[in-house]
Amino acid sequence: MAHSGINILFEGRNLTRLLGGLWISAKIAFIAIVLGILLGIILGMLRTLKNPLLRVILRLYLEFFRIVPTVVLLFLFYYILPQNFHINLNAEVVATLVFTLWVAAEMSDIVRSGLISVPRHQVDAGKAIGLTTPQLYRYVLLPQSIQLMIPATINLTTRVIKTTSLLLLISVMDVINVGQQIIEANNQHYQNGAFWIYGFIFILYFILCYPLSVWARYIERKEKLRNNG
Amino acid sequence: MSWTVIQQSLPIFEKAFWLTLKLSCYGIIGASLLGLFASFIRYFQIPVAKQLVNVYIELSRNTPLLIQLFFIYYAFPEIGLKIPAETSGIIGLIFLGGSYMAEAFSGGLDGVPKVQIESGKAIGLSNLQLARYVIFPQGLALSVPAIAANVIFLIKETSIFTVIAIPELTNTALDQIGMYYHTDESLFVLVIGYAIILIPLSLILTWLERRARYGTFGH
Numbered sequence: 001m002a003h004s005g006i007n008i009l010f011e012g013r014n015l016t017r018l019l020g021g022l023w024i025s026a027k028i029a030f031i032a033i034v035l036g037i038l039l040g041i042i043l044g045m046l047r048t049l050k051n052p053l054l055r056v057i058l059r060l061y062l063e064f065f066r067i068v069p070t071v072v073l074l075f076l077f078y079y080i081l082p083q084n085f086h087i088n089l090n091a092e093v094v095a096t097l098v099f100t101l102w103v104a105a106e107m108s109d110i111v112r113s114g115l116i117s118v119p120r121h122q123v124d125a126g127k128a129i130g131l132t133t134p135q136l137y138r139y140v141l142l143p144q145s146i147q148l149m150i151p152a153t154i155n156l157t158t159r160v161i162k163t164t165s166l167l168l169l170i171s172v173m174d175v176i177n178v179g180q181q182i183i184e185a186n187n188q189h190y191q192n193g194a195f196w197i198y199g200f201i202f203i204l205y206f207i208l209c210y211p212l213s214v215w216a217r218y219i220e221r222k223e224k225l226r227n228n229g
Numbered sequence: 230m231s232w233t234v235i236q237q238s239l240p241i242f243e244k245a246f247w248l249t250l251k252l253s254c255y256g257i258i259g260a261s262l263l264g265l266f267a268s269f270i271r272y273f274q275i276p277v278a279k280q281l282v283n284v285y286i287e288l289s290r291n292t293p294l295l296i297q298l299f300f301i302y303y304a305f306p307e308i309g310l311k312i313p314a315e316t317s318g319i320i321g322l323i324f325l326g327g328s329y330m331a332e333a334f335s336g337g338l339d340g341v342p343k344v345q346i347e348s349g350k351a352i353g354l355s356n357l358q359l360a361r362y363v364i365f366p367q368g369l370a371l372s373v374p375a376i377a378a379n380v381i382f383l384i385k386e387t388s389i390f391t392v393i394a395i396p397e398l399t400n401t402a403l404d405q406i407g408m409y410y411h412t413d414e415s416l417f418v419l420v421i422g423y424a425i426i427l428i429p430l431s432l433i434l435t436w437l438e439r440r441a442r443y444g445t446f447g448h
Contacts, residue, residue: 067427068420069388071399076420079412158291165293169392176296183303192307198300202292209291 008190009200014182018197021175022204025164028092028172032099033160037153039100040107045137047112058108065105070163073098078170091172103160110152114145147223154216158209165205175201234414238405242418245401250426252315252397253384256322260383261376263323264330271331272338272364282331289328294389297321302393318390322383329379337372338364373441377434381427388423398422 009015047058065073077098081087089097118141126140167174179201183193190196267282289297301324302317312320341364349363391400402419406412 067424067431069385069399069423071388071391072402072416072419072423075399075403076416079406079416083412162291162293165295166389168295176299192304194299195304195307198296198304202296202300205292205296206288210287213287213291 005190005192005196008182008186008193008196011186017178017182018175018200018204021173021178024092024172025161025167025174026208028096028099028167029157029160029164031096032103033157036100036103036160037107039104041111043104043108044111044115047108048115062105062109065102070098070102071166071169073102074166074170091167091170094170095167095172099160099163103156106156107153110149110156111145114149114152115141117148118144147219151216151220151223154212154219158212158216161208161212162205175204230413230417234409234411235418238411238414238418241405242398242401242422245396245398246422246425248395249384249387249397249422252318252322252390252395253387253426255319256326256387257380257383259319259323260326260330260379263327264332264334267327267331268334268338271335286328286331289324290332294321294325294386295392297324298389298393314393314395317393318387318395322386325386326379326383329382330376333372333375333379334368336375337370338368340371341367370441374438377431377438380434381431384426384430385423 009018043058043061046054049055068076074095077094078091081089081094122140122144123136126136131139164174165176168177168180171177179197183190183197186193267286270278270282298317298321301312301321302314305312345363345367346359349359354362387397388399390397391403394400396404398419402415405415
């Protein structure tokens with residue numbers, strides 16, 4: 001009997017293995033997003049201070065992570081850390097580190113642009129009633145800018161999830177890597193294994209990212225309505 | 230790090246550099262045309278086509294380029310559609326970039342103030358004239374910053390072409406590392422290669438953004 005291509009997904013433990021691979025990608029993305037956002041908030045706040053040296057350094061940090069493609073960042077850390085600094089980390093840790101630093105860089109810009117969009121008189125008013133700088137951030141600047149930052153942060157999250165597809169390049173056993181193995185192992189019986197496996201992974205990524213995009217757009221629209229009305 | 234090694238590898242990197250530029254150009258031009266087309270369909274609310282465009286945009290924006298490329302390069306031949314690597318790369322980049330460009334153009338067109346359109350109608354412009362003289366000139370100027378961001382994004386995405394063995398910059402660097410273990414040198418040239426493309430480009434685009442803003446608001 002001819003095999004129907006879709007059965008490749010249900011052969012043996014294929015489905016569990018694919019989802020296991022997805023779990024590894026998700027874990028790396030989750031840790032990197034949480035740590036990166038925290039670090040990014042701190043860096044973003046530092047970038048609004050008036051220290052010129054600090055601003056230049058943080059700006060260079062941001063531009064470096066913006067200009068170098070993520071694939072290249074992964075390779076830089078993957079090859080250079082062990083060779084020149086004798087730090088041997090496994091690929092998953094390298095990936096988490098790179099993603100965290102990248103998210104922190106992007107997040108710092110989101111936080112900075114949110115903070116500077118708060119009207120100047122709000123800051124002056126806060127100072128006039130005698131708030132200290134930390135109080136100013138805590139009670140005036142952050143609450144007023146957080147609504148602006150949320151959609152951008154959600155979009156950044158979807159970008160991180162999509163970028164986990166690059167993990168296979170530094171041989172993390174992510175969902176695509178597992179998919180490739182399954183396709184090769186079943187090559188004899190399933191001529192169009194790639195079609196079904198890659199199609200399935202395509203849909204998996206879509207299922208993860210689509211709700212987040214819809215959510216970000218919903219918040220953006222709500223915010224726009226509130227500002228105009 | 231050895232300078233002789235770098236010097237020796239330069240010719241091969243130069244070839245990769247031009248290939249990266251060439252593929253980026255095709256991809257960006259294709260993506261802009263597709264995006265412009267999609268945003269018109271959305272703007273004029275053309276039935277059926279509008280729904281198709283929306284489905285395309287969601288599919289393209291919410292999936293990674295890498296899996297799109299794998300699908301084009303490895304899965305299409307299984308259903309009888311063999312596409313060479315470089316063409317697959319360009320198609321992938323257009324598929325991905327089209328949706329980002331469409332969103333950029335749509336954002337610009339939606340940003341044209343209502344009062345402009347109403348004034349146009351009031352002086353008796355036809356729909357076509359309204360589009361030609363009022364909506365597009367202002368809308369396109371408004372979308373310049375988003376388009377500039379997309380251009381840089383798409384050039385960076387070409388680094389993913391390495392997975393389907395297109396000898397662009399990243400692939401060449403990995404090749405050099407794999408064959409000769411010239412890790413530091415290759416990665417150094419690789420980063421410089423992207424910097425040569427992206428730093429001047431981002432400066433030019435910032436300048437263009439400022440000019441477009443001047444065109445719209447006069448300050």
